[in-house]
Amino acid sequence: MxxxxxxxxxxxxxxxxxxxxxxxxxxQGANLHLGNRKLSDLQKRMILNSTGRKWxxxxxxxxxxxxxxxxxFPLFYSTSFGGAYWVWVLxxxxxxxxxVSYEFQNKKENLIGxxxxxxxxxxxxxxxPLLIGTAVGTFFTGSDFTVNKIAITDPSGPVISTWGNxxxxxxxxxxxxxxxxxxxxxxxxxxxxxxxxINNVEDTTIIREMRRCIRVSIIPFLVxxxxxLTFLLMRPGFAVDETGAVSLVTxxxxxxxxxxxxxxxxxxxxxxxxxxxxxxxxxxQSRKGIWFAGVGTVLxxxxxxxxxxxxxTAYYPxxxxxxxxxxxxxxxxSPFTLQVMFWVSLLIPFVVAYIAYAWHQMDKKKITDSEISxxxxxx
Amino acid sequence: MDVIVWSRIQFAMTAAYHWLFVPLxxxxxxxxxxxxxxxxxxxxxxxxxxxxxxxxxxxxxxxVGIATGIILEFEFGTNWSNYSWFVGDMFGAxxxxxxxxxxxxxxTFFAVMFFGWGKVGKRFHLVSTWLTGIGATISAYWILVxxxxxxxxxxxxxxxxxxxxxxxxxxxxxxxxxxxVAVSKFFHSITSGWVTGGVFVVGVxxxxxxxxxxxxxxxxxxxxxxxxxxxxxxxxxxxxxxSGIHAAEFQPMKxxxxxxxxxxxxxxxxxxxxxxxVPGMLSILATHDIDGFVPGINDxxxxxxxxxxxxxxxxxxxxxxxxxxxxxxxxxxxxxDTDPEAAAAARALLDENVQYMGYxxxxxxxxxxxxxxxxxxAFRLMIGLGMLMLLExxxxxxxxxxxxxxxxxWLFFIAIACIPLVYICGQAGWIVAEVGRQPWTIQGLLPVNxxxxxxxxxxxxxxxxLFLAIFSLFLIIEIRIMVGxxxxxxETPNE
Numbered sequence: 001m002x003x004x005x006x007x008x009x010x011x012x013x014x015x016x017x018x019x020x021x022x023x024x025x026x027x028q029g030a031n032l033h034l035g036n037r038k039l040s041d042l043q044k045r046m047i048l049n050s051t052g053r054k055w056x057x058x059x060x061x062x063x064x065x066x067x068x069x070x071x072x073f074p075l076f077y078s079t080s081f082g083g084a085y086w087v088w089v090l091x092x093x094x095x096x097x098x099x100v101s102y103e104f105q106n107k108k109e110n111l112i113g114x115x116x117x118x119x120x121x122x123x124x125x126x127x128x129p130l131l132i133g134t135a136v137g138t139f140f141t142g143s144d145f146t147v148n149k150i151a152i153t154d155p156s157g158p159v160i161s162t163w164g165n166x167x168x169x170x171x172x173x174x175x176x177x178x179x180x181x182x183x184x185x186x187x188x189x190x191x192x193x194x195x196x197x198i199n200n201v202e203d204t205t206i207i208r209e210m211r212r213c214i215r216v217s218i219i220p221f222l223v224x225x226x227x228x229l230t231f232l233l234m235r236p237g238f239a240v241d242e243t244g245a246v247s248l249v250t251x252x253x254x255x256x257x258x259x260x261x262x263x264x265x266x267x268x269x270x271x272x273x274x275x276x277x278x279x280x281x282x283x284x285q286s287r288k289g290i291w292f293a294g295v296g297t298v299l300x301x302x303x304x305x306x307x308x309x310x311x312x313t314a315y316y317p318x319x320x321x322x323x324x325x326x327x328x329x330x331x332x333x334s335p336f337t338l339q340v341m342f343w344v345s346l347l348i349p350f351v352v353a354y355i356a357y358a359w360h361q362m363d364k365k366k367i368t369d370s371e372i373s374x375x376x377x378x379x
Numbered sequence: 380m381d382v383i384v385w386s387r388i389q390f391a392m393t394a395a396y397h398w399l400f401v402p403l404x405x406x407x408x409x410x411x412x413x414x415x416x417x418x419x420x421x422x423x424x425x426x427x428x429x430x431x432x433x434x435x436x437x438x439x440x441x442x443v444g445i446a447t448g449i450i451l452e453f454e455f456g457t458n459w460s461n462y463s464w465f466v467g468d469m470f471g472a473x474x475x476x477x478x479x480x481x482x483x484x485x486x487t488f489f490a491v492m493f494f495g496w497g498k499v500g501k502r503f504h505l506v507s508t509w510l511t512g513i514g515a516t517i518s519a520y521w522i523l524v525x526x527x528x529x530x531x532x533x534x535x536x537x538x539x540x541x542x543x544x545x546x547x548x549x550x551x552x553x554x555x556x557x558x559x560v561a562v563s564k565f566f567h568s569i570t571s572g573w574v575t576g577g578v579f580v581v582g583v584x585x586x587x588x589x590x591x592x593x594x595x596x597x598x599x600x601x602x603x604x605x606x607x608x609x610x611x612x613x614x615x616x617x618x619x620x621x622s623g624i625h626a627a628e629f630q631p632m633k634x635x636x637x638x639x640x641x642x643x644x645x646x647x648x649x650x651x652x653x654x655x656x657v658p659g660m661l662s663i664l665a666t667h668d669i670d671g672f673v674p675g676i677n678d679x680x681x682x683x684x685x686x687x688x689x690x691x692x693x694x695x696x697x698x699x700x701x702x703x704x705x706x707x708x709x710x711x712x713x714x715x716d717t718d719p720e721a722a723a724a725a726r727a728l729l730d731e732n733v734q735y736m737g738y739x740x741x742x743x744x745x746x747x748x749x750x751x752x753x754x755x756x757a758f759r760l761m762i763g764l765g766m767l768m769l770l771e772x773x774x775x776x777x778x779x780x781x782x783x784x785x786x787x788x789w790l791f792f793i794a795i796a797c798i799p800l801v802y803i804c805g806q807a808g809w810i811v812a813e814v815g816r817q818p819w820t821i822q823g824l825l826p827v828n829x830x831x832x833x834x835x836x837x838x839x840x841x842x843x844x845l846f847l848a849i850f851s852l853f854l855i856i857e858i859r860i861m862v863g864x865x866x867x868x869x870e871t872p873n874e
Contacts, residue, residue, distance in 0.1 A: 056445075056487075064483075074464055085457055103438060107860045152542055160460070336552070338471075340552055
């Protein structure tokens with residue numbers, strides 16, 4: 001196996017994990033609906049118990065996504081996490097609150113009240129997709145950092161990757177192009193959440209409300225997403241040549257789509273599947289939309305990652321110093337490590353199979369109001 | 380205080396909180412898996428209710444363990460940027476294995492265990508309960524492979540092209556995953572979790588006996604809890620012994636600090652408390668030979684000859700060679716494209732001195748001495764409390780076995796008091812392991828002052844207090860919920 005193949009392979013897996021993560025953030029999206037005033041407390045608890053059985057998968061995927069970056073592209077891990085400090089810390093804090101909120105919210109000893117924990121779940125539902133989407137948005141706009149490996153020999157300033165400003169990542173919230181992607185991801189997860197609830201919960205009011213939310217969200221989602229896409233195709237991209245030199249090239253991302261037709265097809269198929277999941281559920285009576293929209297989300301996000309990193313593109317560009325930009329060639333682990341991980345990754349289908357089997361067993365019955373009042377283990 | 384100190388405080392605090400939740404997860408997982416197994420074999424609903432009670436406690440604790448764990452993982456990147464680049468290639472494979480093999484196993488089967496009663500078959504449920512614990516245990520192995528590598532960095536080559544430690548071959552990978560430090564650390568940590576689980580279950584059960592409630596449940600739980608705890612105690616002592624040998628071999632400064640040993644020698648005495656010494660005992664513990672040489676802090680500073688006849692240079696010399704290596708690295712990287720000959724010479728000089736490169740970052744030789752008082756007393760606290768736990772489990776377990784526990788209120792109080800003590804014991808153990816290896820994030824290769832991110836002290840200070848407030852809030856709520864669940868008791872018919 002060549003080094004190039006292994007680097008490409010691991011970027012493929014990062015893209016896959018990224019796609020799965022956005023899909024699985026239906027948990028976050030569904031929790032946003034806990035703020036819906038037309039739902040009773042019992043109905044909110046039904047939603048809570050429905051997402052409460054899946055949140056660990058989302059959480060584990062996030063951890064694995066971070067871990068996979070650390071393992072396969074450690075320079076990204078050290079540069080972005082250590083540099084865009086506040087964005088990552090904010091994302092983590094919302095997830096930390098989410099992790100305990102399910103278990104804590106329904107206990108009378110929880111000190112700050114059920115409502116507080118539901119607010120934490122909604123805050124996670126709002127901020128996590130928005131910030132993660134915006135962070136991925138900076139993969140195309142660039143960030144303010146420099147990488148200088150020789151710094152480690154300098155006792156007065158030994159850090160290799162340094163961020164250029166004191167905002168440490170929060171400046172991305174003033175980057176309107178990246179924000180457009182953040183907003184699109186936020187609306188998408190809210191829609192995915194509604195689709196998931198429609199599939200998993202047995203309650204006419206809830207399902208009616210979810211369909212209404214989908215109808216309300218679809219237009220703004222498309223506006224944000226298409227606006228982001230249009231500006232992406234028009235903006236200059238960060239190209240890297242065979243010597244590793246990075247330069248700005250007009251229409252780079254458009255030509256990435258055109259020069260990689262498979263990616264273009266993947267992207268279009270993904271978008272069509274997302275719409276095929278959303279429309280019949282929002283405007284019709286379908287309850288299976290989550291499957292189409294889920295697969296569509298994974299494909300679309302993967303295509304976006306491919307456009308960011310393949311075809312001689314710097315996936316984490318620096319606008320301060322073009323040559324500090326991270327590419328899948330200059331930021332990866334060594335050939336041997338990538339190879340070991342390649343063999344380990346062959347176990348992934350086995351892992352997916354047991355997860356699918358376990359959840360098939362668990363989800364045979366949909367969640368009903370009587371279940372919330374009868375089962376012993378519930379949130 | 381500067382950013383290095385705040386980064387250390389923040390990481391130490393996160394790790395300490397994480398280790399409040401993990402040992403109980405490891406220990407309770409085994410206790411409840413054994414109980415559910417008995418239920419499936421005997422088909423007695425009593426055991427189902429008993430297992431379910433401990434599962435309820437497990438679930439509250441598990442959530443907070445996950446919450447602190449994710450912060451710990453990402454703090455490698457957020458606060459230890461240089462470190463994560465430097466080690467990324469070494470940890471890549473172990474962490475990928477941890478993620479793929481362990482995390483998903485834990486997450487998936489935890490959900491089945493928690494929600495699956497009545498939805499999946501009895502056997503599938505039992506398998507899920509075991510797999511939750513096994514997943515947690517496998518996860519611990521791989522993260523301790525990473526920690527063990529930081530204590531004893533084997534199987535690595537420094538690559539001046541990428542400026543990091545790299546894993547170059549299958550042999551190197553094998554060295555990393557079979558690192559003796561990692562293996563004994565794994566057994567030590569896992570089995571100390573069993574002790575924690577055992578002491579916790581026994582203590583809570585004694586509370587029920589004290590209040591004359593749920594006596595059948597309490598007695599049976601004491602039996603299982605004390606067996607798990609005792610097996611753990613014995614294994615903790617054995618793995619602790621090999622940890623001592625490894626410290627002597629790979630981290631002599633840690634051992635010297637733990638012993639407060641200024642000047643070493645052969646037939647070195649073991650200090651029980653200051654002023655009380657057992658002659659020759661330290662040599663036996665550290666080298667399994669009464670005539671074995673154990674270097675003290677001053678020996679390490681000045682240089683010495685170890686038991687295999689290797690001459691260990693003084694710290695000052697290591698520092699000088701380390702600086703030579705760093706200068707050669709800088710020269711190599713500047714010259715490699717313009718002057719290949721000079722670059723080759725710089726490279727040769729680097730290779731000659733690279734094993735001491737980490738020392739080149741130190742300011743003075745005394746920097747290699749960890750805070751001796753902290754390590755010394757933490758070590759004694761760990762061993763003393765460990766012995767106490769063993770004794771407690773033996774007495775309560777034995778009397779429980781003979782059914783002679785009734786009315787022994789003093790013993791119930793002791794058993795309850797042991798719950799906080801077992802946590803202090805575990806924390807003390809990690810203080811010995813982690814404070815004892817200061818100033819190194821990676822022994823001999825990367826000291827803390829070059830491992831950090833480029834952040835202001837104020838930023839890290841802010842997140843420190845933020846995380847401290849969040850974790851403390853979670854801990855308080857967790858304890859309140861646990862106490863509430865315990866007061867409510869299991870849903871057994873004999874209340």
